[in-house]
Amino acid sequence: MLFQVRMDVHIPADLPAEVANDIKAREKAYSQELQRSGKWRHIWRVAGEYANYSIFDVDSNEELHQLLTGLPLFPHMRIAVTPLCRHPSSVRDGDA
Numbered sequence: 001m002l003f004q005v006r007m008d009v010h011i012p013a014d015l016p017a018e019v020a021n022d023i024k025a026r027e028k029a030y031s032q033e034l035q036r037s038g039k040w041r042h043i044w045r046v047a048g049e050y051a052n053y054s055i056f057d058v059d060s061n062e063e064l065h066q067l068l069t070g071l072p073l074f075p076h077m078r079i080a081v082t083p084l085c086r087h088p089s090s091v092r093d094g095d096a
């Protein structure tokens with residue numbers, strides 16, 4: 001199951017820099033592990049914003065929920081999820 005996910009990050013201005021940097025480092029490791037596993041297929045920065053558009057390939061809504069709520073930055077994010085399915089005009093056989 002494919003999902004487009006938009007993540008907007010809002011770290012409180014009064015969060016100490018060392019705490020914010022630790023969260024960001026754990027977020028990067030978590031994200032890269034999921035990308036290598038194939039669950040997090042794509043990640044793109046939204047130009048000019050502390051936000052990304054990502055594509056997740058997971059087995060269920062529940063799995064997506066678990067992955068997203070496990071993000072170290074989750075408490076500081078607004079997340080919007082859009083379910084995707086194959087477009088009938090797509091020429092990309094790999095896109096299920």
Ligand SMILES: O=C(O)C[C@H]1C=CC(=O)O1
Nearest residue numbers: 009027028031050051052
């Ligand atoms: O930077 C972001 O967009 C937020 C988050 C998503 C992956 C990651 O490393 O940080």
